[in-house]
Amino acid sequence: METSQNVSFLLLSLSLIFLFLNLSETAIACHPNDKRALLEIKAHLGGENASPFSNWNPKTDCCRWNNVGCDHQGAGRVNFGLNGAFLVINNADDVVGQLPPVVGDLPYLISLRFLYLPNLIGPIPTTIAKLTNLQVLEFGSNNMDGPIPDMFENLKNLESVSLYSNKFSGSIPSSLSLLPKLKQLDLFG
Incomplete structure:
Protein backbone atom coordinates (compact mmCIF):
# COMPACT_ATOMS: atom_id res chain seq x y z
CA MET A 1 0.00 0.00 0.00
CA ALA A 29 5.71 36.49 -25.01
CA CYS A 30 7.67 38.34 -27.62
CA HIS A 31 7.94 42.07 -27.08
CA PRO A 32 5.98 43.85 -29.87
CA ASN A 33 8.93 46.09 -30.81
CA ASP A 34 11.20 43.08 -31.24
CA LYS A 35 8.58 41.26 -33.30
CA ARG A 36 8.22 44.28 -35.59
CA ALA A 37 12.00 44.46 -36.08
CA LEU A 38 12.29 40.74 -36.81
CA LEU A 39 9.49 40.89 -39.37
CA GLU A 40 11.23 43.81 -41.10
CA ILE A 41 14.47 41.82 -41.21
CA LYS A 42 12.56 38.91 -42.75
CA ALA A 43 10.93 41.21 -45.35
CA HIS A 44 14.29 42.72 -46.35
CA LEU A 45 16.02 39.35 -46.71
CA GLY A 46 13.63 37.38 -48.90
CA GLY A 47 10.40 37.31 -46.94
CA GLU A 48 8.25 34.23 -47.24
CA ASN A 49 10.63 32.70 -49.78
CA ALA A 50 13.65 32.58 -47.45
CA SER A 51 13.90 29.22 -45.70
CA PRO A 52 15.42 30.44 -42.40
CA PHE A 53 12.27 32.47 -41.77
CA SER A 54 9.77 29.74 -42.66
CA ASN A 55 7.89 29.83 -39.35
CA TRP A 56 8.20 33.58 -38.68
CA ASN A 57 4.46 34.15 -38.76
CA PRO A 58 3.19 37.53 -37.52
CA LYS A 59 0.25 35.79 -35.83
CA THR A 60 2.50 33.67 -33.60
CA ASP A 61 4.78 34.46 -30.68
CA CYS A 62 8.24 35.30 -32.02
CA CYS A 63 9.83 33.67 -28.98
CA ARG A 64 8.79 30.40 -30.61
CA TRP A 65 10.22 31.15 -34.07
CA ASN A 66 13.21 29.26 -35.47
CA ASN A 67 16.52 30.82 -34.47
CA VAL A 68 14.95 33.30 -32.04
CA GLY A 69 15.54 33.31 -28.32
CA CYS A 70 13.91 35.52 -25.70
CA ASP A 71 14.98 36.29 -22.17
CA HIS A 72 13.64 34.18 -19.35
CA GLN A 73 12.90 36.98 -16.92
CA GLY A 74 9.44 37.43 -18.40
CA ALA A 75 10.09 40.57 -20.43
CA GLY A 76 10.02 38.63 -23.70
CA ARG A 77 12.88 40.59 -25.22
CA VAL A 78 14.71 38.95 -28.07
CA ASN A 79 18.25 38.39 -26.99
CA PHE A 80 19.68 35.62 -29.17
CA GLY A 81 21.83 34.70 -26.20
CA LEU A 82 24.76 32.37 -26.10
CA ASN A 83 23.21 29.79 -23.77
CA GLY A 84 21.10 27.88 -26.26
CA ALA A 85 19.13 30.87 -27.57
CA PHE A 86 20.77 32.54 -30.54
CA LEU A 87 20.23 33.83 -34.06
CA VAL A 88 22.22 32.05 -36.70
CA ILE A 89 21.07 32.55 -40.24
CA ASN A 90 23.36 30.42 -42.39
CA ASN A 91 23.79 28.30 -45.49
CA ALA A 92 20.80 29.72 -47.33
CA ASP A 93 20.94 30.86 -50.95
CA ASP A 94 17.41 32.21 -50.61
CA VAL A 95 18.40 34.92 -48.11
CA VAL A 96 18.72 37.85 -50.50
CA GLY A 97 19.42 41.54 -49.97
CA GLN A 98 20.99 43.86 -47.43
CA LEU A 99 20.77 43.60 -43.68
CA PRO A 100 18.36 46.43 -42.83
CA PRO A 101 19.08 49.18 -40.28
CA VAL A 102 16.20 47.89 -38.12
CA VAL A 103 18.60 45.24 -36.78
CA GLY A 104 19.70 48.01 -34.40
CA ASP A 105 16.20 48.01 -32.88
CA LEU A 106 16.81 44.76 -30.95
CA PRO A 107 18.33 46.34 -27.82
CA TYR A 108 18.85 43.10 -25.89
CA LEU A 109 20.61 41.30 -28.71
CA ILE A 110 23.63 39.34 -27.47
CA SER A 111 24.71 37.40 -30.54
CA LEU A 112 24.23 38.39 -34.19
CA ARG A 113 25.44 35.86 -36.77
CA PHE A 114 24.84 35.80 -40.51
CA LEU A 115 27.04 33.16 -42.17
CA TYR A 116 27.51 31.53 -45.58
CA LEU A 117 24.85 33.61 -47.29
CA PRO A 118 26.11 34.27 -50.82
CA ASN A 119 23.26 36.68 -51.58
CA LEU A 120 23.65 38.80 -48.44
CA ILE A 121 25.11 42.01 -49.83
CA GLY A 122 25.69 45.62 -48.88
CA PRO A 123 27.31 47.34 -45.95
CA ILE A 124 27.18 46.63 -42.24
CA PRO A 125 24.37 48.79 -40.85
CA THR A 126 25.78 51.48 -38.55
CA THR A 127 22.69 51.02 -36.35
CA ILE A 128 24.46 47.98 -34.88
CA ALA A 129 26.22 50.57 -32.70
CA LYS A 130 22.97 50.74 -30.67
CA LEU A 131 23.33 47.08 -29.62
CA THR A 132 25.28 47.74 -26.43
CA ASN A 133 24.63 44.23 -25.04
CA LEU A 134 26.14 42.56 -28.10
CA GLN A 135 28.84 39.99 -27.29
CA VAL A 136 29.23 38.25 -30.66
CA LEU A 137 29.12 39.89 -34.09
CA GLU A 138 29.73 37.51 -36.98
CA PHE A 139 29.26 38.17 -40.68
CA GLY A 140 31.24 35.40 -42.36
CA SER A 141 31.41 34.14 -45.94
CA ASN A 142 28.79 36.47 -47.35
CA ASN A 143 29.06 39.10 -50.09
CA MET A 144 28.77 42.14 -47.87
CA ASP A 145 30.80 45.12 -49.01
CA GLY A 146 31.79 48.69 -48.29
CA PRO A 147 33.88 49.97 -45.42
CA ILE A 148 33.68 48.46 -41.96
CA PRO A 149 31.98 51.27 -40.03
CA ASP A 150 33.85 52.85 -37.13
CA MET A 151 31.05 52.11 -34.67
CA PHE A 152 32.65 49.89 -32.07
CA GLU A 153 33.26 52.43 -29.30
CA ASN A 154 29.76 51.81 -27.83
CA LEU A 155 29.96 48.03 -28.03
CA LYS A 156 32.00 47.47 -24.86
CA ASN A 157 30.63 43.94 -24.34
CA LEU A 158 31.90 42.54 -27.64
CA GLU A 159 34.03 39.45 -27.09
CA SER A 160 34.15 38.19 -30.68
CA VAL A 161 34.09 40.02 -34.01
CA SER A 162 34.29 37.92 -37.18
CA LEU A 163 33.93 39.64 -40.52
CA TYR A 164 35.79 37.07 -42.63
CA SER A 165 35.42 36.30 -46.33
CA ASN A 166 33.35 39.26 -47.50
CA LYS A 167 34.12 42.14 -49.84
CA PHE A 168 34.80 44.84 -47.26
CA SER A 169 37.10 47.68 -48.24
CA GLY A 170 39.00 50.46 -46.57
CA SER A 171 40.92 50.52 -43.34
CA ILE A 172 40.29 48.57 -40.16
CA PRO A 173 38.44 50.86 -37.73
CA SER A 174 40.55 52.07 -34.83
CA SER A 175 37.56 51.67 -32.49
CA LEU A 176 38.15 47.90 -32.58
CA SER A 177 41.22 48.49 -30.42
CA LEU A 178 39.04 50.05 -27.71
CA LEU A 179 37.02 46.91 -26.95
CA PRO A 180 37.97 45.85 -23.40
CA LYS A 181 36.48 42.33 -23.62
CA LEU A 182 37.54 41.42 -27.14
CA LYS A 183 39.03 37.91 -27.28
CA GLN A 184 38.64 37.08 -30.96
CA LEU A 185 38.99 39.22 -34.07
CA ASP A 186 38.74 37.51 -37.45
CA LEU A 187 39.13 39.67 -40.56
CA PHE A 188 40.46 36.93 -42.83
CA GLY A 189 39.75 37.39 -46.52
Whole structure:
Protein backbone atom coordinates (compact mmCIF):
# COMPACT_ATOMS: atom_id res chain seq x y z
CA MET A 1 0.00 0.00 0.00
CA GLU A 2 2.81 2.40 0.91
CA THR A 3 4.54 1.76 -2.44
CA SER A 4 1.31 2.61 -4.25
CA GLN A 5 1.05 5.89 -2.32
CA ASN A 6 4.70 6.72 -3.09
CA VAL A 7 4.13 6.12 -6.79
CA SER A 8 0.98 8.26 -6.73
CA PHE A 9 2.80 11.04 -4.91
CA LEU A 10 5.69 10.84 -7.38
CA LEU A 11 3.33 11.00 -10.38
CA LEU A 12 1.47 13.94 -8.88
CA SER A 13 4.75 15.75 -8.17
CA LEU A 14 6.01 15.17 -11.71
CA SER A 15 2.70 16.35 -13.16
CA LEU A 16 2.90 19.57 -11.17
CA ILE A 17 6.50 20.16 -12.22
CA PHE A 18 5.62 19.69 -15.92
CA LEU A 19 2.58 21.93 -15.54
CA PHE A 20 4.73 24.64 -13.93
CA LEU A 21 7.39 24.36 -16.65
CA ASN A 22 4.76 24.57 -19.37
CA LEU A 23 3.16 27.63 -17.77
CA SER A 24 6.50 29.37 -17.38
CA GLU A 25 7.28 28.77 -21.06
CA THR A 26 3.98 30.19 -22.22
CA ALA A 27 4.31 33.21 -19.94
CA ILE A 28 7.14 34.56 -22.09
CA ALA A 29 5.71 36.49 -25.01
CA CYS A 30 7.67 38.34 -27.62
CA HIS A 31 7.94 42.07 -27.08
CA PRO A 32 5.98 43.85 -29.87
CA ASN A 33 8.93 46.09 -30.81
CA ASP A 34 11.20 43.08 -31.24
CA LYS A 35 8.58 41.26 -33.30
CA ARG A 36 8.22 44.28 -35.59
CA ALA A 37 12.00 44.46 -36.08
CA LEU A 38 12.29 40.74 -36.81
CA LEU A 39 9.49 40.89 -39.37
CA GLU A 40 11.23 43.81 -41.10
CA ILE A 41 14.47 41.82 -41.21
CA LYS A 42 12.56 38.91 -42.75
CA ALA A 43 10.93 41.21 -45.35
CA HIS A 44 14.29 42.72 -46.35
CA LEU A 45 16.02 39.35 -46.71
CA GLY A 46 13.63 37.38 -48.90
CA GLY A 47 10.40 37.31 -46.94
CA GLU A 48 8.25 34.23 -47.24
CA ASN A 49 10.63 32.70 -49.78
CA ALA A 50 13.65 32.58 -47.45
CA SER A 51 13.90 29.22 -45.70
CA PRO A 52 15.42 30.44 -42.40
CA PHE A 53 12.27 32.47 -41.77
CA SER A 54 9.77 29.74 -42.66
CA ASN A 55 7.89 29.83 -39.35
CA TRP A 56 8.20 33.58 -38.68
CA ASN A 57 4.46 34.15 -38.76
CA PRO A 58 3.19 37.53 -37.52
CA LYS A 59 0.25 35.79 -35.83
CA THR A 60 2.50 33.67 -33.60
CA ASP A 61 4.78 34.46 -30.68
CA CYS A 62 8.24 35.30 -32.02
CA CYS A 63 9.83 33.67 -28.98
CA ARG A 64 8.79 30.40 -30.61
CA TRP A 65 10.22 31.15 -34.07
CA ASN A 66 13.21 29.26 -35.47
CA ASN A 67 16.52 30.82 -34.47
CA VAL A 68 14.95 33.30 -32.04
CA GLY A 69 15.54 33.31 -28.32
CA CYS A 70 13.91 35.52 -25.70
CA ASP A 71 14.98 36.29 -22.17
CA HIS A 72 13.64 34.18 -19.35
CA GLN A 73 12.90 36.98 -16.92
CA GLY A 74 9.44 37.43 -18.40
CA ALA A 75 10.09 40.57 -20.43
CA GLY A 76 10.02 38.63 -23.70
CA ARG A 77 12.88 40.59 -25.22
CA VAL A 78 14.71 38.95 -28.07
CA ASN A 79 18.25 38.39 -26.99
CA PHE A 80 19.68 35.62 -29.17
CA GLY A 81 21.83 34.70 -26.20
CA LEU A 82 24.76 32.37 -26.10
CA ASN A 83 23.21 29.79 -23.77
CA GLY A 84 21.10 27.88 -26.26
CA ALA A 85 19.13 30.87 -27.57
CA PHE A 86 20.77 32.54 -30.54
CA LEU A 87 20.23 33.83 -34.06
CA VAL A 88 22.22 32.05 -36.70
CA ILE A 89 21.07 32.55 -40.24
CA ASN A 90 23.36 30.42 -42.39
CA ASN A 91 23.79 28.30 -45.49
CA ALA A 92 20.80 29.72 -47.33
CA ASP A 93 20.94 30.86 -50.95
CA ASP A 94 17.41 32.21 -50.61
CA VAL A 95 18.40 34.92 -48.11
CA VAL A 96 18.72 37.85 -50.50
CA GLY A 97 19.42 41.54 -49.97
CA GLN A 98 20.99 43.86 -47.43
CA LEU A 99 20.77 43.60 -43.68
CA PRO A 100 18.36 46.43 -42.83
CA PRO A 101 19.08 49.18 -40.28
CA VAL A 102 16.20 47.89 -38.12
CA VAL A 103 18.60 45.24 -36.78
CA GLY A 104 19.70 48.01 -34.40
CA ASP A 105 16.20 48.01 -32.88
CA LEU A 106 16.81 44.76 -30.95
CA PRO A 107 18.33 46.34 -27.82
CA TYR A 108 18.85 43.10 -25.89
CA LEU A 109 20.61 41.30 -28.71
CA ILE A 110 23.63 39.34 -27.47
CA SER A 111 24.71 37.40 -30.54
CA LEU A 112 24.23 38.39 -34.19
CA ARG A 113 25.44 35.86 -36.77
CA PHE A 114 24.84 35.80 -40.51
CA LEU A 115 27.04 33.16 -42.17
CA TYR A 116 27.51 31.53 -45.58
CA LEU A 117 24.85 33.61 -47.29
CA PRO A 118 26.11 34.27 -50.82
CA ASN A 119 23.26 36.68 -51.58
CA LEU A 120 23.65 38.80 -48.44
CA ILE A 121 25.11 42.01 -49.83
CA GLY A 122 25.69 45.62 -48.88
CA PRO A 123 27.31 47.34 -45.95
CA ILE A 124 27.18 46.63 -42.24
CA PRO A 125 24.37 48.79 -40.85
CA THR A 126 25.78 51.48 -38.55
CA THR A 127 22.69 51.02 -36.35
CA ILE A 128 24.46 47.98 -34.88
CA ALA A 129 26.22 50.57 -32.70
CA LYS A 130 22.97 50.74 -30.67
CA LEU A 131 23.33 47.08 -29.62
CA THR A 132 25.28 47.74 -26.43
CA ASN A 133 24.63 44.23 -25.04
CA LEU A 134 26.14 42.56 -28.10
CA GLN A 135 28.84 39.99 -27.29
CA VAL A 136 29.23 38.25 -30.66
CA LEU A 137 29.12 39.89 -34.09
CA GLU A 138 29.73 37.51 -36.98
CA PHE A 139 29.26 38.17 -40.68
CA GLY A 140 31.24 35.40 -42.36
CA SER A 141 31.41 34.14 -45.94
CA ASN A 142 28.79 36.47 -47.35
CA ASN A 143 29.06 39.10 -50.09
CA MET A 144 28.77 42.14 -47.87
CA ASP A 145 30.80 45.12 -49.01
CA GLY A 146 31.79 48.69 -48.29
CA PRO A 147 33.88 49.97 -45.42
CA ILE A 148 33.68 48.46 -41.96
CA PRO A 149 31.98 51.27 -40.03
CA ASP A 150 33.85 52.85 -37.13
CA MET A 151 31.05 52.11 -34.67
CA PHE A 152 32.65 49.89 -32.07
CA GLU A 153 33.26 52.43 -29.30
CA ASN A 154 29.76 51.81 -27.83
CA LEU A 155 29.96 48.03 -28.03
CA LYS A 156 32.00 47.47 -24.86
CA ASN A 157 30.63 43.94 -24.34
CA LEU A 158 31.90 42.54 -27.64
CA GLU A 159 34.03 39.45 -27.09
CA SER A 160 34.15 38.19 -30.68
CA VAL A 161 34.09 40.02 -34.01
CA SER A 162 34.29 37.92 -37.18
CA LEU A 163 33.93 39.64 -40.52
CA TYR A 164 35.79 37.07 -42.63
CA SER A 165 35.42 36.30 -46.33
CA ASN A 166 33.35 39.26 -47.50
CA LYS A 167 34.12 42.14 -49.84
CA PHE A 168 34.80 44.84 -47.26
CA SER A 169 37.10 47.68 -48.24
CA GLY A 170 39.00 50.46 -46.57
CA SER A 171 40.92 50.52 -43.34
CA ILE A 172 40.29 48.57 -40.16
CA PRO A 173 38.44 50.86 -37.73
CA SER A 174 40.55 52.07 -34.83
CA SER A 175 37.56 51.67 -32.49
CA LEU A 176 38.15 47.90 -32.58
CA SER A 177 41.22 48.49 -30.42
CA LEU A 178 39.04 50.05 -27.71
CA LEU A 179 37.02 46.91 -26.95
CA PRO A 180 37.97 45.85 -23.40
CA LYS A 181 36.48 42.33 -23.62
CA LEU A 182 37.54 41.42 -27.14
CA LYS A 183 39.03 37.91 -27.28
CA GLN A 184 38.64 37.08 -30.96
CA LEU A 185 38.99 39.22 -34.07
CA ASP A 186 38.74 37.51 -37.45
CA LEU A 187 39.13 39.67 -40.56
CA PHE A 188 40.46 36.93 -42.83
CA GLY A 189 39.75 37.39 -46.52
